[in-house]
Amino acid sequence: MARLEIRDVNKSYGAQHVLRDAGLDFDEGELVTLLGPSGCGKTTLLRIIAGLETADSGAVLLDGKDISPMPPNKRNMGMVFQAYSLFPNMNAADNVAFGLQVRHTEKSGRQSRVGELLEMVGLSAFAHKYPHQLSGGQQQRVALARALAIRPDLLLLDEPLSALDARVRVQLRDEIRRIHEETGVTTIFVTHDQEEALSISDRVAVMNRGQIDQFDSPHAIYQRPATPFVAGFIGVSSCLSATVVDAGMVRVEAETFAAPAARGLAAGTAVSIYLRPEDVRLLPAAQTAQQTMARRGTVRTHTFMGAMTRVTVRLANGADIFADLATPEAGDFPAGTEIAVDWNADRAQVLPAAREG
Structure with a gap:
Protein backbone atom coordinates (compact mmCIF):
# COMPACT_ATOMS: atom_id res chain seq x y z
CA MET A 1 0.00 0.00 0.00
CA ALA A 2 1.21 3.49 -0.84
CA ARG A 3 0.38 7.02 0.22
CA LEU A 4 -0.01 9.51 -2.62
CA GLU A 5 0.05 13.30 -2.34
CA ILE A 6 -0.75 15.78 -5.10
CA ARG A 7 0.67 19.24 -4.42
CA ASP A 8 -0.56 22.34 -6.33
CA VAL A 9 -0.46 20.72 -9.76
CA ASN A 10 -1.02 23.00 -12.75
CA LYS A 11 -1.27 22.04 -16.39
CA SER A 12 -2.06 24.09 -19.49
CA TYR A 13 -2.30 23.29 -23.19
CA GLY A 14 -1.63 26.61 -24.85
CA ALA A 15 -4.18 29.09 -23.53
CA GLN A 16 -6.33 26.32 -22.02
CA HIS A 17 -5.70 25.92 -18.29
CA VAL A 18 -6.64 22.28 -17.61
CA LEU A 19 -5.54 21.95 -13.97
CA ARG A 20 -5.41 24.79 -11.45
CA ASP A 21 -3.50 24.21 -8.19
CA ALA A 22 -4.95 20.71 -7.85
CA GLY A 23 -4.11 19.17 -4.50
CA LEU A 24 -5.18 15.87 -2.93
CA ASP A 25 -3.95 13.47 -0.24
CA PHE A 26 -4.76 9.77 -0.68
CA ASP A 27 -4.68 7.43 2.30
CA GLU A 28 -2.94 4.09 2.04
CA GLY A 29 -5.15 1.38 0.62
CA GLU A 30 -8.17 3.54 -0.23
CA LEU A 31 -10.12 3.70 -3.46
CA VAL A 32 -10.57 7.29 -4.61
CA THR A 33 -12.61 8.39 -7.61
CA LEU A 34 -11.87 11.51 -9.66
CA LEU A 35 -15.33 12.56 -10.81
CA GLY A 36 -16.43 15.37 -13.08
CA PRO A 37 -17.80 16.32 -16.48
CA SER A 38 -15.81 16.00 -19.68
CA GLY A 39 -12.96 18.50 -19.82
CA CYS A 40 -12.69 19.01 -16.04
CA GLY A 41 -9.10 17.69 -15.92
CA LYS A 42 -9.59 14.32 -14.24
CA THR A 43 -7.88 12.19 -16.91
CA THR A 44 -5.06 14.74 -17.25
CA LEU A 45 -4.44 14.51 -13.49
CA LEU A 46 -4.42 10.70 -13.67
CA ARG A 47 -1.93 10.77 -16.54
CA ILE A 48 0.31 13.14 -14.58
CA ILE A 49 0.24 10.69 -11.66
CA ALA A 50 1.16 7.88 -14.06
CA GLY A 51 3.97 9.92 -15.66
CA LEU A 52 2.30 9.97 -19.07
CA GLU A 53 1.95 13.76 -18.86
CA THR A 54 4.22 16.36 -17.26
CA ALA A 55 2.77 19.03 -14.97
CA ASP A 56 3.73 22.65 -15.59
CA SER A 57 4.22 23.06 -11.83
CA GLY A 58 3.49 21.22 -8.61
CA ALA A 59 4.56 17.83 -7.33
CA VAL A 60 3.42 14.21 -7.14
CA LEU A 61 4.68 12.50 -3.97
CA LEU A 62 4.59 8.75 -3.36
CA ASP A 63 5.32 7.83 0.24
CA GLY A 64 6.87 11.26 0.67
CA LYS A 65 9.16 11.09 -2.38
CA ASP A 66 8.61 13.43 -5.32
CA ILE A 67 8.25 11.17 -8.35
CA SER A 68 7.50 13.99 -10.81
CA PRO A 69 10.85 13.58 -12.67
CA MET A 70 10.52 9.77 -12.75
CA PRO A 71 9.59 8.07 -16.08
CA PRO A 72 6.41 5.98 -16.16
CA ASN A 73 8.22 2.63 -16.24
CA LYS A 74 9.95 3.43 -12.95
CA ARG A 75 6.82 4.33 -10.99
CA ASN A 76 5.51 0.79 -10.31
CA MET A 77 1.94 1.66 -11.19
CA GLY A 78 -0.64 -0.52 -12.89
CA MET A 79 -3.01 1.19 -15.32
CA VAL A 80 -6.26 0.09 -16.95
CA PHE A 81 -7.59 2.19 -19.82
CA GLN A 82 -11.06 2.60 -21.31
CA ALA A 83 -9.84 0.60 -24.31
CA TYR A 84 -8.82 -2.87 -23.20
CA SER A 85 -5.38 -2.55 -24.86
CA LEU A 86 -4.69 -6.28 -24.75
CA PHE A 87 -2.08 -7.84 -27.02
CA PRO A 88 -4.17 -9.60 -29.71
CA ASN A 89 -1.49 -12.24 -30.40
CA MET A 90 -1.34 -13.32 -26.74
CA ASN A 91 -3.86 -15.40 -24.81
CA ALA A 92 -5.30 -14.22 -21.51
CA ALA A 93 -2.59 -15.86 -19.40
CA ASP A 94 0.23 -14.40 -21.51
CA ASN A 95 -1.35 -10.94 -21.38
CA VAL A 96 -1.47 -11.10 -17.59
CA ALA A 97 2.12 -12.38 -17.48
CA PHE A 98 3.54 -9.68 -19.74
CA GLY A 99 4.64 -7.24 -17.03
CA LEU A 100 6.23 -10.07 -15.05
CA GLN A 101 8.17 -11.20 -18.12
CA VAL A 102 9.45 -7.66 -18.68
CA ARG A 103 10.68 -7.69 -15.08
CA HIS A 104 12.33 -11.09 -15.61
CA THR A 105 10.28 -12.78 -12.92
CA GLU A 106 11.17 -16.46 -12.56
CA LYS A 107 8.87 -18.69 -14.64
CA SER A 108 7.39 -20.70 -11.75
CA GLY A 109 6.62 -17.54 -9.82
CA ARG A 110 5.15 -15.97 -12.93
CA GLN A 111 2.83 -18.91 -13.57
CA SER A 112 1.71 -18.94 -9.95
CA ARG A 113 0.92 -15.21 -9.98
CA VAL A 114 -0.97 -15.47 -13.28
CA GLY A 115 -3.06 -18.36 -11.99
CA GLU A 116 -3.84 -16.48 -8.78
CA LEU A 117 -4.99 -13.38 -10.64
CA LEU A 118 -7.06 -15.19 -13.26
CA GLU A 119 -8.84 -16.96 -10.42
CA MET A 120 -9.36 -13.62 -8.65
CA VAL A 121 -11.07 -12.13 -11.71
CA GLY A 122 -13.03 -15.32 -12.43
CA LEU A 123 -11.26 -16.26 -15.66
CA SER A 124 -9.30 -19.39 -14.78
CA ALA A 125 -11.20 -21.33 -17.43
CA PHE A 126 -10.33 -18.74 -20.07
CA ALA A 127 -6.55 -18.66 -19.59
CA HIS A 128 -5.85 -19.91 -23.13
CA LYS A 129 -8.46 -17.78 -24.88
CA TYR A 130 -7.34 -14.91 -27.10
CA PRO A 131 -8.83 -11.39 -26.80
CA HIS A 132 -11.09 -11.83 -29.83
CA GLN A 133 -12.59 -14.90 -28.12
CA LEU A 134 -13.54 -12.94 -24.99
CA SER A 135 -16.42 -10.57 -24.28
CA GLY A 136 -15.77 -6.93 -23.47
CA GLY A 137 -16.22 -7.54 -19.76
CA GLN A 138 -13.85 -10.51 -19.85
CA GLN A 139 -11.24 -8.51 -21.73
CA GLN A 140 -11.41 -5.76 -19.13
CA ARG A 141 -10.98 -8.36 -16.38
CA VAL A 142 -7.82 -9.56 -18.12
CA ALA A 143 -6.60 -5.95 -18.33
CA LEU A 144 -7.27 -5.54 -14.60
CA ALA A 145 -5.40 -8.75 -13.77
CA ARG A 146 -2.47 -7.64 -15.94
CA ALA A 147 -2.29 -4.30 -14.12
CA LEU A 148 -2.26 -6.07 -10.74
CA ALA A 149 0.30 -8.71 -11.73
CA ILE A 150 3.31 -6.54 -10.94
CA ARG A 151 2.01 -5.79 -7.42
CA PRO A 152 1.79 -2.06 -8.14
CA ASP A 153 2.05 0.66 -5.52
CA LEU A 154 -0.91 2.34 -7.21
CA LEU A 155 -3.66 1.04 -9.48
CA LEU A 156 -4.93 3.66 -11.94
CA LEU A 157 -8.26 3.09 -13.70
CA ASP A 158 -9.13 5.50 -16.51
CA GLU A 159 -12.88 5.13 -17.23
CA PRO A 160 -12.46 1.34 -17.50
CA LEU A 161 -16.20 0.61 -17.67
CA SER A 162 -17.45 3.20 -20.14
CA ALA A 163 -17.20 0.92 -23.19
CA LEU A 164 -19.34 -1.81 -21.58
CA ASP A 165 -23.10 -2.23 -21.59
CA ALA A 166 -25.07 -1.25 -18.49
CA ARG A 167 -25.47 -4.69 -16.91
CA VAL A 168 -21.82 -5.66 -17.40
CA ARG A 169 -20.75 -2.24 -16.07
CA VAL A 170 -22.55 -2.87 -12.78
CA GLN A 171 -21.12 -6.38 -12.48
CA LEU A 172 -17.56 -5.29 -13.18
CA ARG A 173 -17.91 -2.26 -10.91
CA ASP A 174 -18.76 -4.60 -8.05
CA GLU A 175 -15.87 -6.86 -9.03
CA ILE A 176 -13.42 -3.94 -8.92
CA ARG A 177 -14.60 -3.07 -5.42
CA ARG A 178 -14.25 -6.70 -4.29
CA ILE A 179 -10.78 -7.02 -5.80
CA HIS A 180 -9.72 -3.75 -4.20
CA GLU A 181 -10.79 -5.05 -0.80
CA GLU A 182 -8.89 -8.30 -1.39
CA THR A 183 -5.66 -6.69 -2.59
CA GLY A 184 -5.62 -3.49 -0.52
CA VAL A 185 -3.81 -1.62 -3.30
CA THR A 186 -4.30 2.15 -3.34
CA THR A 187 -6.58 2.78 -6.32
CA ILE A 188 -7.55 5.88 -8.30
CA PHE A 189 -10.63 5.52 -10.48
CA VAL A 190 -11.60 8.11 -13.10
CA THR A 191 -15.20 8.39 -14.26
CA HIS A 192 -17.91 10.86 -15.24
CA ASP A 193 -20.59 8.43 -14.00
CA GLN A 194 -21.94 9.56 -10.63
CA GLU A 195 -23.49 6.20 -9.75
CA GLU A 196 -20.15 4.46 -10.30
CA ALA A 197 -18.33 7.02 -8.18
CA LEU A 198 -20.77 6.93 -5.27
CA SER A 199 -21.05 3.14 -5.19
CA ILE A 200 -17.41 2.14 -5.53
CA SER A 201 -15.38 4.76 -3.66
CA ASP A 202 -14.01 5.34 -0.19
CA ARG A 203 -13.76 9.01 -1.14
CA VAL A 204 -14.67 11.09 -4.18
CA ALA A 205 -12.88 14.14 -5.57
CA VAL A 206 -15.36 16.21 -7.57
CA MET A 207 -13.53 18.24 -10.21
CA ASN A 208 -14.76 21.37 -11.92
CA ARG A 209 -12.79 23.36 -14.50
CA GLY A 210 -9.47 21.94 -13.38
CA GLN A 211 -10.03 22.44 -9.65
CA ILE A 212 -11.08 20.17 -6.80
CA ASP A 213 -14.47 21.44 -5.62
CA GLN A 214 -14.92 18.82 -2.90
CA PHE A 215 -13.01 15.77 -1.63
CA ASP A 216 -15.04 13.69 0.78
CA SER A 217 -16.92 10.43 1.36
CA PRO A 218 -19.70 9.55 -1.11
CA HIS A 219 -22.30 10.12 1.63
CA ALA A 220 -20.95 13.60 2.44
CA ILE A 221 -20.67 14.52 -1.24
CA TYR A 222 -24.33 13.65 -1.72
CA GLN A 223 -25.79 14.94 1.55
CA ARG A 224 -23.52 17.94 2.21
CA PRO A 225 -22.28 19.40 -1.10
CA ALA A 226 -19.70 22.12 -0.55
CA THR A 227 -20.36 24.24 -3.64
CA PRO A 228 -23.26 25.02 -5.97
CA PHE A 229 -21.49 23.03 -8.68
CA VAL A 230 -21.33 19.88 -6.55
CA ALA A 231 -24.95 20.32 -5.45
CA GLY A 232 -26.08 20.59 -9.05
CA PHE A 233 -23.78 17.93 -10.49
CA ILE A 234 -24.21 15.10 -8.00
CA GLY A 235 -27.55 13.36 -8.22
CA VAL A 236 -30.78 15.27 -8.85
Whole structure:
Protein backbone atom coordinates (compact mmCIF):
# COMPACT_ATOMS: atom_id res chain seq x y z
CA MET A 1 0.00 0.00 0.00
CA ALA A 2 1.21 3.49 -0.84
CA ARG A 3 0.38 7.02 0.22
CA LEU A 4 -0.01 9.51 -2.62
CA GLU A 5 0.05 13.30 -2.34
CA ILE A 6 -0.75 15.78 -5.10
CA ARG A 7 0.67 19.24 -4.42
CA ASP A 8 -0.56 22.34 -6.33
CA VAL A 9 -0.46 20.72 -9.76
CA ASN A 10 -1.02 23.00 -12.75
CA LYS A 11 -1.27 22.04 -16.39
CA SER A 12 -2.06 24.09 -19.49
CA TYR A 13 -2.30 23.29 -23.19
CA GLY A 14 -1.63 26.61 -24.85
CA ALA A 15 -4.18 29.09 -23.53
CA GLN A 16 -6.33 26.32 -22.02
CA HIS A 17 -5.70 25.92 -18.29
CA VAL A 18 -6.64 22.28 -17.61
CA LEU A 19 -5.54 21.95 -13.97
CA ARG A 20 -5.41 24.79 -11.45
CA ASP A 21 -3.50 24.21 -8.19
CA ALA A 22 -4.95 20.71 -7.85
CA GLY A 23 -4.11 19.17 -4.50
CA LEU A 24 -5.18 15.87 -2.93
CA ASP A 25 -3.95 13.47 -0.24
CA PHE A 26 -4.76 9.77 -0.68
CA ASP A 27 -4.68 7.43 2.30
CA GLU A 28 -2.94 4.09 2.04
CA GLY A 29 -5.15 1.38 0.62
CA GLU A 30 -8.17 3.54 -0.23
CA LEU A 31 -10.12 3.70 -3.46
CA VAL A 32 -10.57 7.29 -4.61
CA THR A 33 -12.61 8.39 -7.61
CA LEU A 34 -11.87 11.51 -9.66
CA LEU A 35 -15.33 12.56 -10.81
CA GLY A 36 -16.43 15.37 -13.08
CA PRO A 37 -17.80 16.32 -16.48
CA SER A 38 -15.81 16.00 -19.68
CA GLY A 39 -12.96 18.50 -19.82
CA CYS A 40 -12.69 19.01 -16.04
CA GLY A 41 -9.10 17.69 -15.92
CA LYS A 42 -9.59 14.32 -14.24
CA THR A 43 -7.88 12.19 -16.91
CA THR A 44 -5.06 14.74 -17.25
CA LEU A 45 -4.44 14.51 -13.49
CA LEU A 46 -4.42 10.70 -13.67
CA ARG A 47 -1.93 10.77 -16.54
CA ILE A 48 0.31 13.14 -14.58
CA ILE A 49 0.24 10.69 -11.66
CA ALA A 50 1.16 7.88 -14.06
CA GLY A 51 3.97 9.92 -15.66
CA LEU A 52 2.30 9.97 -19.07
CA GLU A 53 1.95 13.76 -18.86
CA THR A 54 4.22 16.36 -17.26
CA ALA A 55 2.77 19.03 -14.97
CA ASP A 56 3.73 22.65 -15.59
CA SER A 57 4.22 23.06 -11.83
CA GLY A 58 3.49 21.22 -8.61
CA ALA A 59 4.56 17.83 -7.33
CA VAL A 60 3.42 14.21 -7.14
CA LEU A 61 4.68 12.50 -3.97
CA LEU A 62 4.59 8.75 -3.36
CA ASP A 63 5.32 7.83 0.24
CA GLY A 64 6.87 11.26 0.67
CA LYS A 65 9.16 11.09 -2.38
CA ASP A 66 8.61 13.43 -5.32
CA ILE A 67 8.25 11.17 -8.35
CA SER A 68 7.50 13.99 -10.81
CA PRO A 69 10.85 13.58 -12.67
CA MET A 70 10.52 9.77 -12.75
CA PRO A 71 9.59 8.07 -16.08
CA PRO A 72 6.41 5.98 -16.16
CA ASN A 73 8.22 2.63 -16.24
CA LYS A 74 9.95 3.43 -12.95
CA ARG A 75 6.82 4.33 -10.99
CA ASN A 76 5.51 0.79 -10.31
CA MET A 77 1.94 1.66 -11.19
CA GLY A 78 -0.64 -0.52 -12.89
CA MET A 79 -3.01 1.19 -15.32
CA VAL A 80 -6.26 0.09 -16.95
CA PHE A 81 -7.59 2.19 -19.82
CA GLN A 82 -11.06 2.60 -21.31
CA ALA A 83 -9.84 0.60 -24.31
CA TYR A 84 -8.82 -2.87 -23.20
CA SER A 85 -5.38 -2.55 -24.86
CA LEU A 86 -4.69 -6.28 -24.75
CA PHE A 87 -2.08 -7.84 -27.02
CA PRO A 88 -4.17 -9.60 -29.71
CA ASN A 89 -1.49 -12.24 -30.40
CA MET A 90 -1.34 -13.32 -26.74
CA ASN A 91 -3.86 -15.40 -24.81
CA ALA A 92 -5.30 -14.22 -21.51
CA ALA A 93 -2.59 -15.86 -19.40
CA ASP A 94 0.23 -14.40 -21.51
CA ASN A 95 -1.35 -10.94 -21.38
CA VAL A 96 -1.47 -11.10 -17.59
CA ALA A 97 2.12 -12.38 -17.48
CA PHE A 98 3.54 -9.68 -19.74
CA GLY A 99 4.64 -7.24 -17.03
CA LEU A 100 6.23 -10.07 -15.05
CA GLN A 101 8.17 -11.20 -18.12
CA VAL A 102 9.45 -7.66 -18.68
CA ARG A 103 10.68 -7.69 -15.08
CA HIS A 104 12.33 -11.09 -15.61
CA THR A 105 10.28 -12.78 -12.92
CA GLU A 106 11.17 -16.46 -12.56
CA LYS A 107 8.87 -18.69 -14.64
CA SER A 108 7.39 -20.70 -11.75
CA GLY A 109 6.62 -17.54 -9.82
CA ARG A 110 5.15 -15.97 -12.93
CA GLN A 111 2.83 -18.91 -13.57
CA SER A 112 1.71 -18.94 -9.95
CA ARG A 113 0.92 -15.21 -9.98
CA VAL A 114 -0.97 -15.47 -13.28
CA GLY A 115 -3.06 -18.36 -11.99
CA GLU A 116 -3.84 -16.48 -8.78
CA LEU A 117 -4.99 -13.38 -10.64
CA LEU A 118 -7.06 -15.19 -13.26
CA GLU A 119 -8.84 -16.96 -10.42
CA MET A 120 -9.36 -13.62 -8.65
CA VAL A 121 -11.07 -12.13 -11.71
CA GLY A 122 -13.03 -15.32 -12.43
CA LEU A 123 -11.26 -16.26 -15.66
CA SER A 124 -9.30 -19.39 -14.78
CA ALA A 125 -11.20 -21.33 -17.43
CA PHE A 126 -10.33 -18.74 -20.07
CA ALA A 127 -6.55 -18.66 -19.59
CA HIS A 128 -5.85 -19.91 -23.13
CA LYS A 129 -8.46 -17.78 -24.88
CA TYR A 130 -7.34 -14.91 -27.10
CA PRO A 131 -8.83 -11.39 -26.80
CA HIS A 132 -11.09 -11.83 -29.83
CA GLN A 133 -12.59 -14.90 -28.12
CA LEU A 134 -13.54 -12.94 -24.99
CA SER A 135 -16.42 -10.57 -24.28
CA GLY A 136 -15.77 -6.93 -23.47
CA GLY A 137 -16.22 -7.54 -19.76
CA GLN A 138 -13.85 -10.51 -19.85
CA GLN A 139 -11.24 -8.51 -21.73
CA GLN A 140 -11.41 -5.76 -19.13
CA ARG A 141 -10.98 -8.36 -16.38
CA VAL A 142 -7.82 -9.56 -18.12
CA ALA A 143 -6.60 -5.95 -18.33
CA LEU A 144 -7.27 -5.54 -14.60
CA ALA A 145 -5.40 -8.75 -13.77
CA ARG A 146 -2.47 -7.64 -15.94
CA ALA A 147 -2.29 -4.30 -14.12
CA LEU A 148 -2.26 -6.07 -10.74
CA ALA A 149 0.30 -8.71 -11.73
CA ILE A 150 3.31 -6.54 -10.94
CA ARG A 151 2.01 -5.79 -7.42
CA PRO A 152 1.79 -2.06 -8.14
CA ASP A 153 2.05 0.66 -5.52
CA LEU A 154 -0.91 2.34 -7.21
CA LEU A 155 -3.66 1.04 -9.48
CA LEU A 156 -4.93 3.66 -11.94
CA LEU A 157 -8.26 3.09 -13.70
CA ASP A 158 -9.13 5.50 -16.51
CA GLU A 159 -12.88 5.13 -17.23
CA PRO A 160 -12.46 1.34 -17.50
CA LEU A 161 -16.20 0.61 -17.67
CA SER A 162 -17.45 3.20 -20.14
CA ALA A 163 -17.20 0.92 -23.19
CA LEU A 164 -19.34 -1.81 -21.58
CA ASP A 165 -23.10 -2.23 -21.59
CA ALA A 166 -25.07 -1.25 -18.49
CA ARG A 167 -25.47 -4.69 -16.91
CA VAL A 168 -21.82 -5.66 -17.40
CA ARG A 169 -20.75 -2.24 -16.07
CA VAL A 170 -22.55 -2.87 -12.78
CA GLN A 171 -21.12 -6.38 -12.48
CA LEU A 172 -17.56 -5.29 -13.18
CA ARG A 173 -17.91 -2.26 -10.91
CA ASP A 174 -18.76 -4.60 -8.05
CA GLU A 175 -15.87 -6.86 -9.03
CA ILE A 176 -13.42 -3.94 -8.92
CA ARG A 177 -14.60 -3.07 -5.42
CA ARG A 178 -14.25 -6.70 -4.29
CA ILE A 179 -10.78 -7.02 -5.80
CA HIS A 180 -9.72 -3.75 -4.20
CA GLU A 181 -10.79 -5.05 -0.80
CA GLU A 182 -8.89 -8.30 -1.39
CA THR A 183 -5.66 -6.69 -2.59
CA GLY A 184 -5.62 -3.49 -0.52
CA VAL A 185 -3.81 -1.62 -3.30
CA THR A 186 -4.30 2.15 -3.34
CA THR A 187 -6.58 2.78 -6.32
CA ILE A 188 -7.55 5.88 -8.30
CA PHE A 189 -10.63 5.52 -10.48
CA VAL A 190 -11.60 8.11 -13.10
CA THR A 191 -15.20 8.39 -14.26
CA HIS A 192 -17.91 10.86 -15.24
CA ASP A 193 -20.59 8.43 -14.00
CA GLN A 194 -21.94 9.56 -10.63
CA GLU A 195 -23.49 6.20 -9.75
CA GLU A 196 -20.15 4.46 -10.30
CA ALA A 197 -18.33 7.02 -8.18
CA LEU A 198 -20.77 6.93 -5.27
CA SER A 199 -21.05 3.14 -5.19
CA ILE A 200 -17.41 2.14 -5.53
CA SER A 201 -15.38 4.76 -3.66
CA ASP A 202 -14.01 5.34 -0.19
CA ARG A 203 -13.76 9.01 -1.14
CA VAL A 204 -14.67 11.09 -4.18
CA ALA A 205 -12.88 14.14 -5.57
CA VAL A 206 -15.36 16.21 -7.57
CA MET A 207 -13.53 18.24 -10.21
CA ASN A 208 -14.76 21.37 -11.92
CA ARG A 209 -12.79 23.36 -14.50
CA GLY A 210 -9.47 21.94 -13.38
CA GLN A 211 -10.03 22.44 -9.65
CA ILE A 212 -11.08 20.17 -6.80
CA ASP A 213 -14.47 21.44 -5.62
CA GLN A 214 -14.92 18.82 -2.90
CA PHE A 215 -13.01 15.77 -1.63
CA ASP A 216 -15.04 13.69 0.78
CA SER A 217 -16.92 10.43 1.36
CA PRO A 218 -19.70 9.55 -1.11
CA HIS A 219 -22.30 10.12 1.63
CA ALA A 220 -20.95 13.60 2.44
CA ILE A 221 -20.67 14.52 -1.24
CA TYR A 222 -24.33 13.65 -1.72
CA GLN A 223 -25.79 14.94 1.55
CA ARG A 224 -23.52 17.94 2.21
CA PRO A 225 -22.28 19.40 -1.10
CA ALA A 226 -19.70 22.12 -0.55
CA THR A 227 -20.36 24.24 -3.64
CA PRO A 228 -23.26 25.02 -5.97
CA PHE A 229 -21.49 23.03 -8.68
CA VAL A 230 -21.33 19.88 -6.55
CA ALA A 231 -24.95 20.32 -5.45
CA GLY A 232 -26.08 20.59 -9.05
CA PHE A 233 -23.78 17.93 -10.49
CA ILE A 234 -24.21 15.10 -8.00
CA GLY A 235 -27.55 13.36 -8.22
CA VAL A 236 -30.78 15.27 -8.85
CA SER A 237 -31.75 18.38 -6.90
CA SER A 238 -34.40 21.04 -7.08
CA CYS A 239 -32.99 24.53 -6.68
CA LEU A 240 -34.91 27.45 -5.17
CA SER A 241 -33.56 31.00 -5.05
CA ALA A 242 -33.82 32.54 -1.58
CA THR A 243 -32.49 35.21 0.78
CA VAL A 244 -31.31 34.71 4.35
CA VAL A 245 -33.51 36.70 6.75
CA ASP A 246 -32.26 35.45 10.11
CA ALA A 247 -30.31 32.60 11.72
CA GLY A 248 -31.70 29.43 10.23
CA MET A 249 -34.43 31.20 8.26
CA VAL A 250 -34.70 32.04 4.57
CA ARG A 251 -37.26 33.78 2.38
CA VAL A 252 -38.46 32.35 -0.92
CA GLU A 253 -40.69 34.84 -2.71
CA ALA A 254 -42.94 36.18 0.08
CA GLU A 255 -42.69 33.14 2.37
CA THR A 256 -40.19 32.53 5.17
CA PHE A 257 -39.01 28.98 5.84
CA ALA A 258 -36.85 27.23 8.39
CA ALA A 259 -33.48 26.21 6.91
CA PRO A 260 -31.00 25.11 9.60
CA ALA A 261 -28.21 24.98 7.00
CA ALA A 262 -28.46 28.78 6.67
CA ARG A 263 -27.11 29.35 10.18
CA GLY A 264 -23.91 31.35 10.03
CA LEU A 265 -24.86 33.21 6.86
CA ALA A 266 -25.45 36.95 7.15
CA ALA A 267 -28.95 38.33 6.77
CA GLY A 268 -29.51 39.53 3.21
CA THR A 269 -27.23 36.89 1.66
CA ALA A 270 -28.56 35.55 -1.63
CA VAL A 271 -28.62 31.76 -1.44
CA SER A 272 -29.82 28.70 -3.30
CA ILE A 273 -31.78 25.98 -1.51
CA TYR A 274 -31.08 22.49 -2.87
CA LEU A 275 -33.67 19.77 -2.23
CA ARG A 276 -33.22 16.09 -3.01
CA PRO A 277 -36.35 14.54 -4.56
CA GLU A 278 -36.53 11.90 -1.84
CA ASP A 279 -36.87 14.71 0.74
CA VAL A 280 -39.87 16.34 -0.96
CA ARG A 281 -43.49 15.47 -0.13
CA LEU A 282 -46.60 16.20 -2.14
CA LEU A 283 -49.83 17.17 -0.38
CA PRO A 284 -53.38 17.55 -1.66
CA ALA A 285 -54.10 21.27 -1.95
CA ALA A 286 -56.99 20.93 0.53
CA GLN A 287 -54.57 19.86 3.29
CA THR A 288 -52.22 22.85 3.07
CA ALA A 289 -53.88 25.26 5.50
CA GLN A 290 -51.71 24.17 8.43
CA GLN A 291 -48.59 23.42 6.40
CA THR A 292 -46.32 26.37 7.09
CA MET A 293 -43.66 25.05 4.68
CA ALA A 294 -46.06 24.13 1.92
CA ARG A 295 -45.95 25.80 -1.49
CA ARG A 296 -48.63 25.47 -4.11
CA GLY A 297 -47.98 24.16 -7.58
CA THR A 298 -49.23 22.02 -10.42
CA VAL A 299 -48.11 18.50 -11.30
CA ARG A 300 -46.49 18.58 -14.73
CA THR A 301 -44.99 15.17 -15.50
CA HIS A 302 -44.37 11.67 -14.18
CA THR A 303 -41.14 9.79 -14.93
CA PHE A 304 -41.59 6.07 -14.26
CA MET A 305 -38.48 4.43 -12.72
CA GLY A 306 -39.92 1.10 -11.61
CA ALA A 307 -40.67 1.03 -7.89
CA MET A 308 -40.30 4.82 -7.78
CA THR A 309 -41.80 7.56 -9.95
CA ARG A 310 -40.32 11.06 -10.20
CA VAL A 311 -43.02 13.72 -10.18
CA THR A 312 -42.23 17.19 -11.51
CA VAL A 313 -44.20 20.07 -10.00
CA ARG A 314 -44.26 23.61 -11.41
CA LEU A 315 -44.45 26.07 -8.51
CA ALA A 316 -46.35 29.34 -8.65
CA ASN A 317 -43.09 31.27 -9.12
CA GLY A 318 -42.23 29.20 -12.21
CA ALA A 319 -39.61 26.99 -10.57
CA ASP A 320 -39.78 23.21 -10.98
CA ILE A 321 -39.40 20.91 -8.00
CA PHE A 322 -38.95 17.12 -8.09
CA ALA A 323 -40.40 14.52 -5.75
CA ASP A 324 -39.58 10.79 -5.77
CA LEU A 325 -42.64 8.81 -4.71
CA ALA A 326 -43.48 5.14 -4.52
CA THR A 327 -45.12 4.43 -7.86
CA PRO A 328 -48.55 3.57 -6.39
CA GLU A 329 -48.50 6.83 -4.40
CA ALA A 330 -47.58 8.87 -7.48
CA GLY A 331 -50.83 7.75 -9.05
CA ASP A 332 -52.65 9.95 -6.51
CA PHE A 333 -51.19 13.05 -8.19
CA PRO A 334 -51.97 12.93 -11.93
CA ALA A 335 -50.67 15.61 -14.28
CA GLY A 336 -52.59 18.86 -13.94
CA THR A 337 -53.43 18.35 -10.26
CA GLU A 338 -53.17 21.41 -8.03
CA ILE A 339 -51.10 20.41 -4.99
CA ALA A 340 -48.67 21.71 -2.41
CA VAL A 341 -45.11 20.65 -1.68
CA ASP A 342 -43.40 20.20 1.65
CA TRP A 343 -39.81 19.24 2.40
CA ASN A 344 -37.49 18.12 5.17
CA ALA A 345 -35.90 21.36 6.37
CA ASP A 346 -33.09 19.55 8.19
CA ARG A 347 -31.92 17.95 4.94
CA ALA A 348 -32.20 21.02 2.72
CA GLN A 349 -28.81 22.34 1.63
CA VAL A 350 -28.27 26.11 1.60
CA LEU A 351 -25.33 27.53 -0.35
CA PRO A 352 -24.42 31.04 -1.48
CA ALA A 353 -26.00 31.66 -4.86
CA ALA A 354 -23.70 30.75 -7.76
CA ARG A 355 -22.30 33.76 -9.57
CA GLU A 356 -22.98 34.12 -13.25
CA GLY A 357 -20.05 33.13 -15.43
